[in-house]
Amino acid sequence: MALMRLSSPHAHGPASTQRVMLKVLVATVPGILILTWFFGYGTLVNILFGSVIALAFEALALKLRGRPIGFYLSDLSALVTAFLLCIALPPYSPWWLIATGMASAILLAKHFYGGLGYNPFNPAMVGYVILLISFPVQMTSWAAPRGLAATPGFLESVQACFLPATFDGITMATPLDVLKQNSSLLIEDLWSQNPLFGRWGGLGWEWVNIAFLAGGLWLIQQRVFTWHAPIAMLATLTLLSALFYDGGSSASGGSPLFHLLSGATMFGAFFIITDPVSSAVSLRGRLIYGALIGALIYIIRVRGNYPDAVAFAVLIMNFAAPFIDYYTQPRTYGHSKRGEQ
Amino acid sequence: MRKVFDFHGGVHPLENKHQSVRTAIADAGIPPELVIPLSQHIGAPSNPVVGVGDHVRKGQVIAEALGFVSVPKHAPSSGTILAIEERLIAHPSGHSAPCIVIATDGKDEWAPLPDTRPYESLDKAELLELIRHAGIAGMGGAGFPSAVKLSVKAGITIDTLIINGTECEPYITADDMLMRERSDRIIEGAKILHHLIAPGETVIGVEDNKPEGIAALRKAAEGSGIEIASFPTKYPSGGEKQLIEILTGKQVPSGGLPSDVGVVCQNLGSAVAIYEAVVEGKPLISRITTVTGEAVNEPQNFEVLIGTPVSYLLQKAGYEPSKNDRLIMGGPMMGVTVRDPSVPVVKTTNCLLAPTPQELPVPPPAQACIRCGMCAEACPASLLPQQLFWFAQGKEFEKLEHHNLFDCIECGACSYACPSSIPLVQYYRASKADILHQRKEQEKAEHARLRFETRQQRLEQAEADKEAKRAARKKAAEARAKSAVDDGNGEDPIQAAIARAQAKKAAQQGGGNESEQEKLEKTVVAARKRLDTASKKLEEAKVDGSDLVDALQSGVDKTRAKLDAAEKALAALGEAHAAVAPESEPTDAAQAAIQRAMAAREAEAALSPAEEAKADLEKLEQRLEKTRSKLAQSQASAGEEKVIEALTSTVQRLEQKVEAAQQALSETS
Known part of the structure; x- marks a missing residue:
């Protein structure tokens, strides 16, 4: 040859x-x-x-x-x-x-x-x-x-x-819708009166989210993507919903568990924001990217006009991904500070 | 146990090391022909000191080092110099390079070896000279001359001397076999290096996939104070920078040297070569090379003479060319493909890999980059390879440099990890070459600009100097003239003018020739000087074998011609000057003018004020007479009224003036 x-x-x-x-x-x-x-x-x-x-x-x-x-x-x-x-x-x-x-x-x-x-x-x-x-x-x-x-x-x-x-x-209507429309019932009353709510989130929805979570964890284990963006997003969502839960009044934004297990939370966290092409690539960048998506999801869910918010949050942050990447370059071997000699 | 650190990234390619460690290191023997490239490493090539037809003995110097970053070459076996010519060598671009070809005689006769002294009694400079003279260059990577790497600048303390026995590339087992079979020599070599560098500690770093080698080293190192550190197997932990981080936790600054963080690194094979050079007096003329891959029937390690053709070595291992489509010198991650098996083994050839197409398949066509970031996770330099790839495609050189392209060590981990099979390293190599080329061009342009500006400045300065001198002269002249007038008794301006004019005249006549002669003399001296330096340069270029010889030769010829011409002109001028007869009395215009001026001045000076007034009166009376007669004429011929009027008024004015003059005369007298 x-x-x-x-x-x-x-x-x-x-x-x-x-x-x-x-x-x-x-x-x-x-x-x-x-x-x-x-x-x-x-x-x-x-x-x-x-x-x-x-x-x-x-x-x-x-x-x-x-x-x-x-x-x-x-x-x-x-x-x-x-x-x-x-x-x-x-x-x-x-x-x-x-x-x-x-x-x-x-x-x-x-x-x-x-x-x-x-x-x-x-x-x-x-x-x-x-x-x-x-x-x-x-x-x-x-x-x-x-x-x-x-x-x-x-x-x-x-x-x-x-x-x-x-x-x-x-x-x-989906449980997220119902919660958004609610203005008179305490969270606890809402849960007991409306059959759409399950144990933690919406009926059925909680299991759907758990299934996507399982799939996502497997992908992390398979090293298809890193944990940074999904975990940052879920953590931010949890943090914000905990901050504004206010004990379950009629004006409550919903409990952290409700937010984690409702709508497209897990699907979004592990299958949408992890799309490598349109997301930030550096690890620190992914943390920021995920966290900002989590914050946007919470804000749009609770304050916006749309019941779920993953799609909008992701598209908005797609805009920001190159910008985030530019400012989160990792420190190269032998360089004292990021981006410097 | 030593604390070992991790480095970012890395990959875990299949080791494939077991195939070549089943048998002991074999002697590859003496091939009929040895081809020794004059350049086998970074730095200047060496200069042959033997001629075609000379008989050489084993270990004899056949090429001398040129410059600091260079080492001599020795005959690996005895025989006759067959040729000194261009031969194909193992190089990424597949080019040829000057080589010394030895036809071996099979006797393997040693040249007399130098006497050796115990290394403890040698000082640093002596040891370095021994190492350099033995032709030792790094036997792992780029083949940097060891003596240079070991010459630590004065004032820098070295904490850690690292002997690199990592051998992280798959397939290669040359260092592993050295550890198993020659651990004593490694430790002795390490001791010599320890004596030379005097570091705080000496550590031999080995990946934990070589337990036999580690055990052998530990046994040999007992009581020597040399530490054997093992760490997890991960490619590229054998990269110098990565190994330093693993063993010390420190990173070599970008663009810096290991000594900047108090570390000196040496390859394990080089340590053995240093032992042999210092203790046995033997130069580096052979090395251990792994021959492996599924296209060889007996993968194993050989002790090979430098210069042995690859084809000869492959044949020793049972090479089947029909099974092989790619021959790699080095490992599967950083090795270079060899175009033709006639290329020689050099000092850095640690492995010959002859895989079957199934074993190392040709990469599939590259797909789109999906920015998955697996390359960034694999990069040991913490770069963002996918961004670099993006910029490399767009030839965005500035962005590439901003993203630290030049910190890429080309280890290939990113390409290995890329799911889209993009040849990333290839892009980086090409971009680096482009950028270096661009930099060189810019440097050239900058140099030209500076030269132009300096010249421009020099000309302007010369002009300004001249102008300043001129102004100074003018001022001095004015001052002199003024002081002469003020003093009255000072130098007469006319006398001064005469003196100046005479001086000028004299200068133009005799002095003119003199200055021309001076000029010519200067030209001759300068030309001689130029000729001297040019000849010197030419000699040097001839010795170097530089391709500038022709250009320099023509330069020397031109200078010589100019010198001849100048000398002739000088001689001719001398004769002409002698032939010119002495000058007669000056009879030129300047002189005449001066004389006229003097005469007028003397005449004027002779008149007294009274006489002057008298003369004025006479002149006026004459003019009055003339005007009167004109007036009478006009009246007689009944001329125009206006003319008569004008003449009448003139006559009246003149009469007044005459009166005034008469009065003045009466006053003076």
Whole structure:
């Protein structure tokens, strides 16, 4: 054989982008299962249809940009975007809602900026926010949890997706909504009077959050991302909700446990803010980035007009990520201060 | 147990060291041809002192060191000098370099070895000279001449002398085998180094994946006061800066030397070479090299003569070229691929790695950077490789430097960890080269600018000086003239003018020639001086074998030609000057003017005031007569009224003046 000339290093580690993406997909499985258990097949149908659409848009964009389609599709990044957006969408979303969201995420937020690695904003969250602003009714009606209403079967769920006009599901406000609207009841009374509340958070929601937490911890153990951003976000959220809990009055913002186990807290902490492309990269930067997202989530949840806040908080901090990175360069070996000789 | 520190980052590539430690170090023997590159390390290449056809004996110096950062080369075995020519060497760019080629005679005859003295009786300078003369250069990394590294500046105290036996690169076991088989020599070498540096402590650092080596060293070191420190296996803990941090917790300042934090580092192999040089008088002519990889049937370590062709060594280990597509000199993390197996083993060749394509697969095409930060986690210098990559792609040199690109040690940990298989180190190497190139260009431009400005300033200064002298002269002249007038009895200005003019004239005649002659003489002297220095430089360049020789030669020729011309001109001028006849009486305009001025002045000075008044009166009367006659004419010819009027008034004025003059005359007389 003719001898090759290559530059060092000649050895390569086991890590690959596919593997990273695949691990993220696997880690969402417990959360998806619990969502399905409590709210029916809606999320699953979302994901199945959304994945197909996402791959189609990805392939289209790659073709238009003259890139090798198979090579880039196999990095699985489109699939990850599809999973994350479809988990965030309400179950039983109509097909056109999912398709619009995917187009925004894959085409607008990702390929318009140059594809994987060049998008300044989290594609799934861009898709989510565009839908939330454009179709508030569809985006804020969430299925009733198991126990409060009958959950539709699989065929009905497919029907809900493709023939939305014929589907008549039961939707309810989410616990975060209820708490925000509450102005007369003490927290304790609210909990005992409203069946939407479970032991710590919303009925069903607490288990969904615990499942995503489990998936996230596994990803940290697998070294897919570091603990810095998620822990900083959760710690800030806990701190702020504890500060403003005021013992559970009718004006209370809700207990720390309620905030940790409601809405998209854990999903956001481990699957959204950890998106490496659009977040800060230095470890100190990730701490700041996560903490500020946690603070924004609390502020928007309690003071804002939207019931949950992860998407907005993440997009706002995506803006700040390069700035944070610039000021949190690690101290290089042999340098006395950061950024100095 | 010593407290060991951790360093940031690092990776854990597969060790693959077990394959090559199963058998003892084997002697690779004497190849038919030895190729010794004149440059095997950082610093100046050495200068051959043998000619083609000369017979050399083992250990004989065949090339002398040139400059401080250089070491001599010795014949690794006896034989005949076959050629001194360009040969392919192991270099990232795959280029050739001047080499001495020895056809070995197989007798392996030693040249007489110098007498040795116990190292305890040698002082620092003597020891350094021994080490330098034995041709010892770092045997681990860049091959920096050991004597230079060991020359600690006066006034710096060294707390810790570190012998680097880390060997963190996968596959390589050369130092491991040295520890297992020659631990006594390592310890003796360490003692010599301890004596030389006189540090607070001497530590041999070894990764904990070499338990046999550590045990052997500990046994040999008993009672010597030398500490054997082991620490967790992690690549690149053998990097000098990383090892210093592991063993002392201190970081070498960026751009500084280990001695800045009181540390001196030496490679384990170099310690053995130093022992052999100081105690046995033997120069560095062989080393231990690991030959491994799945494309060799008997991976093992060899004691190899420097200059042995790689192909010869591979064959000794049962190399199967058909299985091998990439031949690496060094380890899999920092090794250099070899284009052709004819390249020689040099002083830094610790490993030859011949992997199969399955063993070290060609990296897949690079995917997009997803900024996952795994590279930053792996970087032992705490850099942000993904940011550097971003800036390197955009050729943003300033940002690269701001992100401390030059603290990158090119260990390859980031590329190893990258999930998108981006050849990061390659980008950094290219950017570093670009930046260095740019810096050089800037330096050149800056130099040119300074030269121009200095010249401009010099010219302006010369002009200003001239102007100042001129002004001073003018002022002095004025002052002289004024004082002459004031005093009345001082020098007559006219006399002074005469004297000046005469002096000038004299200068123009005889002095003019003299100054020309002086000029020519000066030119000759200067040209001679220039010729001397240029010739000297030319000699030096010839000795160096510099490529400036041609340019210098033409310079010398030109200077010589100029000198000849100047000398001729001088001679010609001398003759011409002699031939010119003595000057006759000056008859030029200046002289005449002076004489006229003198005559007028004398005439004027002769008249008394009364005579003057008389003369004035006469002149006036004459003018009055003339005007009167003109008036009569005009009236007679009935001229214009105006003219008559004007003439009449003139006549009246003149009459008054005449009256005044008559009065003045009567007063004076």
